[in-house]
Amino acid sequence: xxxxxQSSRYLVKRTGEKVFLECVQDMDHENxxxxxxxxxxxxxxxxxxxxxxxxEKGDIPEGYSVSREKKERFxxxxxxxxxxxxxxxxxxxxxxxxxxxxxxxxxxxxx
Amino acid sequence: xQSVSQHNHxxxxxxxxxxxxxxxxxxxxxxxxxxxxxxxxxxxxxxxKYFSGDPLVKGIKGFEAEFIKSKFSFNLRKPSVQWSDTAxxxxxxxxxxxxxxxxxxxxxxGTILTVHP
Numbered sequence: 045x046x047x048x049x050q051s052s053r054y055l056v057k058r059t060g061e062k063v064f065l066e067c068v069q070d071m072d073h074e075n076x077x078x079x080x081x082x083x084x085x086x087x088x089x090x091x092x093x094x095x096x097x098x099x100e101k102g103d104i105p106e107g108y109s110v111s112r113e114k115k116e117r118f119x120x121x122x123x124x125x126x127x128x129x130x131x132x133x134x135x136x137x138x139x140x141x142x143x144x145x146x147x148x149x150x151x152x153x154x155x
Numbered sequence: 156x157q158s159v160s161q162h163n164h165x166x167x168x169x170x171x172x173x174x175x176x177x178x179x180x181x182x183x184x185x186x187x188x189x190x191x192x193x194x195x196x197x198x199x200x201x202x203x204k205y206f207s208g209d210p211l212v213k214g215i216k217g218f219e220a221e222f223i224k225s226k227f228s229f230n231l232r233k234p235s236v237q238w239s240d241t242a243x244x245x246x247x248x249x250x251x252x253x254x255x256x257x258x259x260x261x262x263x264x265g266t267i268l269t270v271h272p
Binding site: 075077079084085086087088089092102103121135136139140143144145146147148149 | 159161164187189191197198199201204232245247249258259260261262263265269
């Protein structure tokens with residue numbers, strides 16, 4: 045059974061903290077993605093990676109960075125968390141021309 | 156940039172009613188189309204997909220969708236809904252420009268479906 049796991053289901057951080065969200069997939073997929081999900085806005089792409097150490101900005105990259113040192117792991121970094129980054133964060137992976145398998149999500153609250 | 160629009164934010168139905176959820180996209184080239192479903196407290200999961208061929212696509216749990224290229228639409232249908240179909244449904248598009256789109260998806264806003272027993 046395919047699997048995408050995320051390090052935390054719930055996270056509470058203070059404004060200005062550096063936040064790391066981790067994602068691991070066990071399907072040997074080339075592509076990995078970070079989305080944020082907000083009510084009424086659907087899912088919006090933050091960053092994606094199509095190979096180790098490769099990354100591209102999505103639609104809303106401001107305030108975020110990513111790291112992909114190994115094929116199976118893709119990290120999302122909030123350099124200085126702000127309250128407007130309170131959201132549900134979803135990680136996904138896919139083959140080059142496939143569809144996305146999603147993780148369970150991390151609900152981040154920034155106070 | 157491509158965009159995806161879902162017409163209904165919240166749909167409320169009784170069991171056995173028929174369902175149609177609208178989805179329109181703005182990209183004019185070759186596209187791959189998807190419907191995802193998110194049941195309460197669960198992962199987002201693939202309901203069905205269209206890559207090529209027959210524009211009427213059948214998915215899991217009795218759902219189907221029809222790709223109408225001339226209307227840039229990919230509406231989701233089910234003849235008779237059940238209480239267990241209560242969930243949020245997302246339409247998504249992957250523009251396959253040059254065949255190297257990396258599986259990147261653009262999502263619609265989502266439609267919450269509530270089915271009353």
